[in-house]
Amino acid sequence: MDKMIHYRLRCNANHEFEAWFQSSAAFEEHAECGFLSCPNCGSSNIVRAPMAPAMRSREGNQAIIEEENQSLQQQRQVLSQAVMLKQQLIGLRRKIEQNCDNVGDRFADEARKIYYGDSESRGIYGDTTPQEREELFDEGIEVGTIPWLRDDS
Known part of the structure; x- marks a missing residue:
């Protein structure tokens, strides 16, 4: 069934009535x-008379309000979780900086030395390229990548 348009119409004597049309044209x-x-x-x-917009029922409005409230609550939960995660990552960074040696861009070489016993076993952190990480992985050397967030506080 084709969509129809409902119009309120008015004659030059101000009588109002309604009619349906296939289109405005x-x-x-x-x-x-x-x-x-x-x-x-x-x-x-005959001319078109002003029409009031279609209004949702009270129940329809209430359902929309409930959906919006639920969406807002979900957004707040996600934001809260993101803030907690950021705080945990900043805490992890501090712990690493306090307890491990920063070997900078020599990380892959130092990790190999420790793995093969050529250097004392200790916690290290630093920078690697994606290729260096892949090579360490291929050698069986376990390394991890952590988002290195700044402490903005």
Whole structure:
């Protein structure tokens, strides 16, 4: 079934009535050709009358409000979790900085030395390229990547 448009119409004597049309253009065509007439007085001078917008029922509005509240609550939970995660990552960074040696861009070489017993076993941190990380992994040397967040406080 095709969509239809519902219009409130008014004649030049201010009588109002309603009609359905296939399109706005169909209404215009019927009005120009004089095919429309007022059921009260027969006038063919017809225009569209202002219509109130369709309103949702109270129940419909309540359902929308509940959905928006639920969405807002979910957004707050996600934000809260993100803040907690950031705090945990900053805490982890501090712990690493306090307890491990920063070997900078020599990380891959130092990790190998420790793994193969050429250097004392200790915690280290630093920088690697993706290729260096892949090579360490291929050698069986376990390393991890941690988001290195700054402490903005």
